[in-house]
Amino acid sequence: MALEVVGKEDLALALKLPAESAGGPARSAIADWIRDTVALCGAIPRDELIERSTQLCTGAGYSRELSHGRVERVIKVLLATGDINALDTSSGSLIFSSAGTRISVDNDSDALIGATGIGQADQAEKSVPLCRRVPAEAGSIPLVDYLGYPKIAESFPELDPADTPDLRGVALRLRDVATRQNSEQLPGKWERVASLSGSDLCLMTDGQGNWALGLPREEGTAATCLLDHPGQAGWLYLGMRGIVAFSEWPEHLAIPDQILRALGILAIPEDDTFRRWDVPAAAQEFLLGWLGLDDVQADGGADPDQDRVILAPVSARLLVEAAPGSGKTWTACRRVSQLVNDGVAPTRIVLLSFTRAAVTEIRERIGSLLDEPDFASDITILTLDAFVWRLLLAAEDRPDSISGHDEAVRFVVSCIEKGERDIVSFLSRIEHLTVDEAQDLTGDRKKLVIALIRTLAHQCGVTVFLDSAQAIYGFTNADSRAFAEELGEPRSGFRTVHLRNDYRTQSASLKKMIAAARPVLGAPSQEPSEVYRTVRELIEDSASGKVPAASNQETNPADGRTFMLFRSRAEVLAATNSMLREGRRFRVRLAGGAGIVEPWIGAVLGGIEGEVVDARQVADLFGQLSPPPPVPFEEAWSIFRRHAPSNGAGVDLHRLAKLVSSPNPPTEIVRTDLGYRTGPLLSTIHAAKGREADTVHLMLPRWPERPDTNWMEEARILFVGASRARRKLKIGSSTSILRPLQGSRGRRWRPFTRHGRPDALVQTGIPGDIDIEFQNDPAAWGGEPLLAEARERLWRHALRPRPLRAVRDGDRCRLELDEPGGRGGTVGWLSRQFGNDLWSIGEHVCGTRSPPPAVFGGIWLLGVTTMASSSETDGQPRIGLAPVVTGTPLVHFSPKA
Template identity: 30%
Template sequence: MTVSEGVGLSLTPAQLSVVTKPWDARSLVTAGAGAGKTTTLTYRLEHLTGTEELLAGEILVLSFSRAAVRELRERVDKLATTARRVRAQTFDGWALSVLLLENPQRDDLGGTSFDRRIAMATEAIERGVLDASEQGVPAHVVIDEVQDLVGVRRDMVEALLDRYADNCGFTVVGDAAQAIYGFQVADPDERANETNLFFRWVRVSFSDDLVEVTLADNFRARTKEARIALPYGPRLQTLPAERGEAAKEAEAVYAQLRSDLALAPDFGPLDDAFTLASLRQFEGTTAILCRDNGQVLHLSERLHTLGVDHHIQRSPRSRPTPAWVAQLLLATSAAQLTEDRFRDLAVLAPAWDASRTWHALRRCAAGPRGTLDLEALRRAVAEGRLPDELTAPPFHPLVISTVHRAKGLEFDRVLIVEPPAPSEWRGEHADPPAEARLLYVAMTRPRDDVYRLARPHTWMMRKHKPTDRWYVGGRQSYARSGIEAGDLDVCRATPAGADDPVSDPPALQQYLRERVHGGDAVELRRLHDLPASDVETPPYGIFHDGRPIGVVSERFRHDLWRLLKINVGWKVERWPCRVTGLRIDTVESVAGFPALTERLGLGDRGVWLAPRLCGLGRFDWTHAESVPEGHHHP
């Protein structure tokens, strides 16, 4: 049975027209919010592998976010048959794989920025690296979220499609109304030009045979309240090309969206008993959507104080390796694993599907005769090459997120922090089209209910541009009261306790495995008073219930020093004794040198567990001049 025969009754005519096009067709699909895009792409892949008989390795699937990749992967596993081995990747993840095609052993990428990797991958594509690869040139490329292709990512995709235009079909999907990543382009004029630039490039470059399809139905919003913003999508998709006219039209749309949101019910103050009960007891999924991460950090701190469990949505680029991967590598001395042996080791939590996980692992560490190569898996962990669906955060029913990080997600209930009036935008740097699209994306996330949430008082929350971190200031410009934790703030070069003669690294690994969980409170304690250099603070240990579980990274020490250095002439001579209020985001697997772990009694695999931090840390300036007696070790 063909895809069209099997699912024709469940797809709209527009969806079916996208699904059933031949492999060499070139399609540009405009898919509005909740328009069944993922379902359409799932059956498109099934048609390509089933009816069109392309091999899974001949299809390249790219998307902007790990959330979109994970959703597509899960939908393919559930609904498709022949397409199950098709690999979906983020643009950043694929760029890394392209670079490793040229040189699998290259070790110069660890400190390279994402944007630089993208640019390097573009150069490699133009040199023909795909022509010489084992899988060869893709026969069909599927690209999701193309409205967010700006700058170097747009350059990379255009280079790919342009180089292989003669023998490669494509299906590109996007919605200009949801283009909210233009801020990655700093210059306002360049940013305005980037809007719809990829759409224009595709239309001009493939004008002879490009087929355009619009998916206009909405399958997400199940209530009238959840549909309130949908009518504004077409207006945001077709903003004028001229910057001034676009700003005028976008400001009008923003005003109408903001007015419609004002009609939504007020969720109530967070410290109200009824509000707290609603957050704790709601049976569906809830998202609190904020305009920036300063609001996220502030609200998360308040909810923790009020005893409300929740999760902060990670950046799309955050890729922690789950703790069970280290457990898997340490559970056997074998070089390869069969699927049956993998299942016998039982390292997965109940929420993980063993078959799906096995195939995902094999995509980055395939061994001979259908096995899993464990040394290849260790290298994949060290290089951050695990498939996106394996690094996704665990499910949590209550999420606090910026609108940017919630892109592509949907929730039963959405609480939107009151958006600013146009008069509160940043003067000449205001970007009305971006503001309108951002509010539109927020208001199209709910399945059922949308509420307003009063804007928190975050006047002391400020962004420190040199470190790209939020911090807590004060009435005086030099005040520093707290700092945001980031993904790379824990030292990953050595396991916890490796440099402490009184610690027991194996016992600390067991403690991390059994006692440390996402959401747990931790604090940083200054270990001594001697910085390793003139541009960083002294080291800080990470303590969980009074027990050391790691130390901060060099990056954190340097960023903290830069934050405390108020200006060029300021000499940093005082450091906080403690930093309290931080939380565990997750416990992740880390890979390093096997000789190191063997010396520490942690096995010869070269893997261990390390905490990853999140939240807002508050400075304790007690004993700022020196570490008090007895504070060096717990």
Template identity: 25%
Template sequence: MTFRDGGDFELTPTQQAVVTKSWNAKVLVTAGPGAGKTTTLYHRVSHLLSKEGLQVDEIVVLTFSRAASRALRQRAQDAAPPGRRTHVRTFDGWAWSLLREGGYTAEQLAGYGFDERIRLAAEAVEHGDIETAASEPRHVIVDEVQDLVGVRREMIEALLDRYPDAGFTVVGDLAQSIYGFQVADPDQRVAEANWFLDWIRASYGEELDEFHLVDNFRARTAEARTALKYSAQLQRMSEDTETSAAKAAASRRLLWSALSNAPDFGGLDSAFVRDSLQNFVGTTAILCRDNGQVLLLSQQLNEACIPHRIQRSPRSGAAPAWLAGLFARTDAVSLTQERFEEFFMGLDVPDGADVRQVWRGLRSVAGKARNQLDLEVLRTAVAEERLPDELTVAPEHPLTLSTAHRAKGLEFDRVLIAGFTGVTTAGKRQDDDAAEARLLYVAMTRARDDVYRFACPDRRMIRKANRLPMPVDRWYVGARDRWMRSGVEAREFDVCHEAPAGVGMSVADPVDTQRYLVELVRPGDAVVLRRLHDMPMSAVQTPQYGIFHEGRLIGQVSERFRNDLWRLLKQSASFRVQRWPYLVTGLRIECVETVSDRKAVTDRHGLGGRGMWLAPRLFGLGRFDWSHSETVPEGDKAL
């Protein structure tokens, strides 16, 4: 039997062998970068549905990253029967759905962290709650199993243990295991490196069919294939604990040496480099070791007027702005597909958006009988941040700036690598060398054609705030004196979503502000945070800050931002904060997003009764302006 992927691409014999295994087979697939994992899993789903007789609800498909989830979901949808949707979810998303179906409210779940929700889901699986919440799974597909550590690993082990008669297809590559840092205990982190693969081999023994995909369909040049030869060595690092430290250090040195031999792309002070980044025909990624480097490079790119997109956290998708436009166009409680498509044609949607794919995505969270869309259920999904990944992903951009972690599962025509070193810092553990080697391997295997070295700015003054007297989960700008604070990172939750911008303020009209956000605010635009008054919003918060675009108020910061800024400014647990930055400059618009809250607020202020409006989302590394730190100038106060 021969399978073809779309056009002329023919599956390899090993891929075909994986695809055609029976529904109850226990299959482990190891595969390197660019080996066709997504294609193989797509055809696997198709085979299970068309040849093995399984129903869509009997297949559980789980992936680690939203990028992988989105890619596989888009492909797998073609394999599903008309009107049925193949459910492909991240581990976190599946845990949320399982708990919601089991009776938890969105408000209850919002009070738990990601790991706590995963732990609750694992307990629900062990107690058999999945049988009442959904169809009993007959086949489980898990991608990126090398990154299953801690509670996520325990959840998948519980799922496979609970249904011993079900088949499974699990796919991974130990050489790309880069999420061990999620395990806090260093000794446990080392033990987790190969835990799941060891467990699955020991648990299923001769029942297990194991395959290895050896071909690479991504790399088109010798330069892009440079790191692939180190795959086997990286996979063996954890097999012999007595020599693993030496292996890890040696692997890191080898990969660094290979990167050192790659050409230097040049610096942003070169007009040629700036032109190449702006006008390259193809996709480029600048991959960094950590988010501090990403923030600094983004600042430099902005100063050089080079448009780019930051690859954000996989958990921070934004509801697209056109959704607010959809709700503004109709008072109906539901829409047919035909009526939705009429509205969709008049909305400001990204170029190339597929209306049928969007319709399927919306129906997955708000579908009702007779192929209709329930708009009230959709509004709730927006409020609970439950939109599917394909609706919340940022539009593609020719230049992406990302950490290597967040680029996992992605590929680009050329990759510029910044911020890595081949030096083992004194006092570091063996698992640090192993993690660094694997992370550099992931970065170097994202390219189709070219790999370059790229200079990373000095980030000695850019620090994580999680070790301060009052810890904060964000980066900040320090100084030579450890107590000094010179700036702070903007996060996806830093804009107030309690009411539309301008509500309760004399300096902005809510209706005009919404129109301004639609017509004049674009991704990458500069914004300034300005302190609106001198009164702290609580004993553990700063005063309120407005978000200004070209001098116009377009939003206010959230309670989370005010609290984090207050904590950041605390020099010690007993220190009393009495001075606040007047301005925070250097921030940018990531996007304008749709948010949802109280219907009465929008109804009272001329924005309709849906409880939907637009708000900016921020990113970047802000810098503090300490002028007027004690008193806001009288003419700038806005209460």
């Protein structure tokens, strides 16, 4: 019936008009005819639908074989998108129509899904997705809601189904596990299907639905690590390859159904295999955010400027001026990996970066570029402060105690200048030193780096990366010139290389802004305040729109690649707490990028007595933990053994506890972003330094009003924030109503008197607010069983923000989960110092010493960290868990009490 109604001859002509390069009818025309046929018939056997469609194409002059294969694949995609449905019966598969649905694809267009009318063949073109597009209308279903959360948890049950998965992180962890295990070859006949980008690891199948990770052996590639679920293979490939995966999906590797659903709506198939898709830029942006993918680009090789750095001799000394997006980190990683691949011992290479996040990213990138990925763990890749502590440990006459990083830096500088034997000996073994983000080195740290370079052996190479336009830590233009001149002077042996090409920015307006702002910042001819005005106006002109206050911004899983950047920590605090109150999903970067120690460590090892633990004990504890840890036992044990091995085959808990409580724990056990994995990242501009996002919401501060404003630094800060954007920059405004509390360690507050009540907003969650010793003392909890219950409670709530309330308990406040009837349970203790600050604020507000309330809310459990404290009985360190809290609770004081 359908053929007569639609008109066979007209459709044959329509199919023939947009003929494709392969000599077959347009896939979009076939899709239109199939949708309309199913809608008219109501239901039709699949085999009959394929045959009728093939006959139609053959009648239009196309080959039967080509047409038949194309029809089958179009039907598969239409089933994935929901355009048509299928029901398996005893006599075969029955195809029937879907209810009509409009999906909001972007601001301008909707996708039509299902039975929404016939006669759409005139829209058939080669350059459109299989799903029909029409102008946008109000009330359409958002695409992210139609697709739902990525269903990676169906293949990886240990992952939370409500979070955007870290696909690349999962793939990298499995790669590391497989590489370290170096397992025996799996029995059977295995075929290599696809390599995982940047490593020797590959996906292999036995043709029976089983998949494994393969590693190279002398006799060829061998399957060594069986995947738990066949669906893992496609997700792992996507995680390692990123968007590039859709340009050539491997044969025999199934595209996950949910991904095929998205591609059918957003992308255009490029050939009849339906393994090559053209994904438009806007669709790429959505997929990256929805899937939580890194923007993994195909490695097109280095440009001539980058080659001058990467291929320079090991002993070369280079000062690399690198503009935003010029591939600085990529070049640094390629430089180091090239040195190792050329034979330089990894243990003799040092790379110093500015932030922990950058250190973690750099190590992963270098590992993916090495011929032997395991060598990445042998390279010294540290923040400058962490490297200082390593030098401090090498010093023979180091003091018994050092109060903070700054004092440690000054002591090490003095040791180097005096030629301290052990430190000089340590430095003499380095063959190449790389310093990243050198423009952020000021004062004693700049002095330290210059002292380091001058102490290195003459044949030791050095590569220093900097960009004075991105100096945001009190680094003046005079400092920049002095630093460059000291390194660039003839006797130093340095030469300068400029990286000019912008590989990051994909917006013409943003490229124009960066190109215009850099010369203004680099060699200003205007007054500093006018430089600030010029840069701010350039940023505002380049923005693609405005956004409301943080608490009014809607968030969804596709916001995973959006940064919301603020000038100050106080503004981040205000936005964090307003978004928590509104129930928004987001992540927040901790102040200063400090980070927390992964909570699974304390959840597994908390409460263990003794000095050494063996693999069997840890494996048993892993199995008892609920929910299970996010890393497999093998990886966790490898981390423990790498950083705290005992003399035997166990792990030294005393050593591990010292690492956990040290100022610089290993980067692989540190997390800097807390909250949900989905939604935008809230951060100061300083803490986002070195990172980038598809979309940036730059929350501009009020115009500076202080007479001592450093206008140049403020201009550079705004420039750094704006240049974090790859594709889109939007601007908003922000402010903070809190003020510093005199005599405290940085706490902020504000009087909030209403109806005559003397209240105050009080910042909660600054360093020292959680009493670590009390937190891990069984006596404080009423015994070890109650402390163990608290650890279990913290672990259960480690990954989701939860509201808390504070209950005064003597000279401290007890933190409880804020649940009806007080059934939430205690998770921690606020310190005496927090209580003292509350009393001080009460005196400010009331004019007399006034007690805080017995109970108050407005505090949030933002995350959980592993910590260590000394036992009261034997002085041995104990590993445990502590809450990470935030909030600006409204505290009511009682002057009459």
